[in-house]
């Protein structure tokens with residue numbers, strides 16, 4: 001996955017999350033009407049998780065360390081965290097962006113919430 005923004009800062013400071021580069025593909029219909037949809041497999045397949053607000057523990061959704069694709073229909077970024085309860089931010093989904101394959105950021109998210117990292 002290409003990284004357009006924030007990679008320099010991400011490399012310079014491990015605590016800084018990287019802004020994921022959106023792909024050209026359109027967001028799928030799954031989770032239509034929700035701010036964010038994430039999926040266990042690439043290309044928006046597998047177990048879905050539809051969110052309008054933060055999820056502090058993705059074990060509750062069967063998606064802990066299991067998200068591989070997703071989209072953000074919100075007007076603001078969402079932050080992905082490696083730890084529970086919004087700890088260890090590592091990647092950011094840009095507002096209005098879809099990601100058919102999180103690549104290096106796959107299978108790591110344990111919590112996520114609305115807003116920039």
Ligand SMILES: [Ca+2]
Nearest residue numbers: 082108109110
């Ligand atoms: Ca994790």
